[in-house]
Amino acid sequence: MITFYQFLENIDQPKIRIKLDNPSQPSTSPSKKFIEDIINETNAKLNEFDPNSFFFIDNDNTLVIFNLTTGFAAPNSVSIVELRTEPQKTGAGSRFMQKLCDKADSSNITLELSATPLKVKNKIPKTKLKEFYKKFKFKPATGIDEMVRIPQN
16 A cells, blocks of 8 residues: 555646635635535545645545635535545545535535546546546536536435
């Protein structure tokens, strides 16, 4: 098994820096509150190598790394910028995605993402990513790879 630091060293994708509000500050928007709640409910820690992302260890000792920002599609939307696990294929990504969808439904939050494979070793092909997201009721949006999930109330 590789360590978290070894995992991060194997990433060879350019980093995009997005300045986020301090998660320790109280939020006013539903989108910001949603993000704060997910961070708190998973006991996620800030990734010191990428201050825009968070990580936690799932119940089965799988590393889950994610980056959520306020979205663009709707006023109450959250964009899933990044979601990856190490190792892959343990079910941790599906469990986390289900948690996001359940919380989005109860908070009336629209989820949006781009189904673009990460530039990492053993990346998941775009077609498989789109199939994965469709299982959680994401639908194609305006762009080629963009997908959106409307709250299921």
